[in-house]
Amino acid sequence: MNNDCLGKSDLKSSRLIYGCMRIAGDQSSSDIDKGKQAVYSAIDVGYTHFDHADIYGGGGSEQLFGQLLQQSPHLRDNMVITSKASIRPKNDENAHAPTRYDFSKEYLLSSVEGSLGRLKIEQLDLFLLHRPDYLFDIHEVAETFTQLKVSGKVAHFGVSNFKPSQVAMLQSVLDLPLLVNQVEINIHNIDALNDGTLDQCQQHKISPIAWCPLGGVAYPAWGNTFSAADEQRIAIELSEQAQRYNCQPWQVILAWLLKHPAGIFPIVGSTNPERIIAAKHSLNLDYSREDWYRLLEARNGQTVP
Template sequence: MTVASDSPFQFVGNETWAQGYWRLADWQFSAQQTLSFLKAHLDLGVSIGDHADIYGDYRCEQLFGNALILDPSVRHQFHVVTKCDIQLVSSSNSVSINHYDTSAKHIVSSVERSLERLQIEHIDTLLLHRPDLLMDVDEVIACFTRLRAEGKVGAFGVSNFSASQFELLNHRFDGQLVTNQVELNPLNFDAFENGITDRLQMAAVRPMAWSCLAGGSLFNAQTEQAQRVVGCLRELAIKYETSLEGVAYAWVIRHPSKPLVINGSGKLNRLASAMEQSKISLSREDWYRVWVASKGHGVP
């Protein structure tokens, strides 16, 4: 983890983009193609990769590791983020029902399996993937402390945690969590309105933003809300001489919590285009113009 000298916000300094690998198994890349894709987004300045043990039915980490081992020198340029605690019914697992597990035993075994599949010796940042209502905070903190002391994990964070759930763990962990990965897009204001981004700003912690394009709903508007938002984004795209996608990403990036945007596409040109087209500075009025379109009414 690095901290920018000119910003109070933690986690990978001033970087704005991360590459998500949750669909890697669907891309049908060879190991060499995956390595080439990784090197290409490194050349674009995107050095953060987002993984989870369960992605691709527990296959994506292995596919990525098969590529990384072809050129181990690339590892030193790359920040590995992965997640644990979701237990899925799978041929790769022995559970009988999907559930969450933040026991020390499961976290440790998940880390060891992720290290083996990724074929690395150290996870840069480990996230708890979903809130576990049976989480024993003291047990988790002791486990995190052990994993860091053993050199297996560098930093820790969470994913999809509410403001209070984040605060519970972060407070007891002496403020050491580095991120909360949450959904942020013009169709979903939950993280902006339920205190999550407020709490992250209080802790000087940047969110990682997933589904910034609302799972593709901005390109296939099926609801009245999506249709209103798409219409607004198109108007702003013309005004700012950019793309609808660029405006959507710029809208997320504009928030003062300084979100780290996760790109989910396996097409390098989509990432390069999104990075370039989002280099606009939305005015405050235009940011709220999107808000009004999404809500279907003016501000109170």
């Protein structure tokens, strides 16, 4: 699979990242086996970058991945492991704690320890702040990142779901470059195209990573606002394009993301080996500017002005 450097670093990642959010399923032994097969399929077909978060499967996704690495330690070679922290579920400390975001030093350090323990590794290649904490103290985060870097527990840093102003604010007090901004980008949610996120990525060589790339096509996107008519119009356009490119409609969506010059890395979250493997085909489509705009037009229900 194509490999590209993340941000300004020389850390190489497969252009398609494998997302581990769903790999532990309902934690039953059959879902765990399915999740392991999914990860093995991803490794076999050339994904080298695996996306985690402390909260995926309540820690179960990292745990499953750690078991797999323990069984086959050589898999860690040439692999990029990302994890994220900041979302704290309600009642995690006491019965009255609400769901909240937490960028405090104490919490982030303990979360990284937890991820390393579950993944059974010594260092995260990339650590991301999962969602911006409203009570975000940039100086405290900078200190935390420095401590994690000096201790060797994290090699590189990035953010997720940050607005361009928040990226700029944090970067202004950091000596280390933020390598990525992981945001939702799919046919339903195109905020990153309009709110300056992809502009900032391109200008400052920050790699945009797209979560839920198939939202709005394979399943309803978060906060779905598509009407039945919208869905039908998009499905017709996708089906015509899929015929033209001799591929499946959902592979067209990945090509649509890959076309953007900011260099989007889509995260594939399927646990179906056939789909994990087939996603790779999107990298070979010679997707045209005209089709890119046709799909945007189908999404918007109108031509661009």
